[in-house]
Amino acid sequence: MGNNKIENLQAKIEVYYDEFVEKQKKTGINQRHYSILGKLLASGLKSNHNVLEIGCGIGTFTSLLVKEVVKGDIIAMDNNDLSIR
Numbered sequence: 001m002g003n004n005k006i007e008n009l010q011a012k013i014e015v016y017y018d019e020f021v022e023k024q025k026k027t028g029i030n031q032r033h034y035s036i037l038g039k040l041l042a043s044g045l046k047s048n049h050n051v052l053e054i055g056c057g058i059g060t061f062t063s064l065l066v067k068e069v070v071k072g073d074i075i076a077m078d079n080n081d082l083s084i085r
Contacts, residue, residue, distance in 0.1 A: 017080040
């Protein structure tokens with residue numbers, strides 16, 4: 001794949017996730033987030049565990065994690081600048 005095609009694809013991906021930020025803000029925490037959290041807790045997530053969340057977006061799910069992982073550390077990361085802001 002040529003550099004121009006890669007740059008165009010990267011630009012399209014960036015635009016998609018920039019637009020997705022507003023959708024995430026409107027949707028907020030939903031049943032999918034609670035379902036994932038329930039599965040993590042059932043699998044043994046404890047308050048002192050360390051968690052790496054890759055693709056955290058605006059931190060919607062992260063806000064649930066911080067209530068459960070009060071003694072451990074959470075590293076939440078995303079590759080979209082707007083999501084991180």
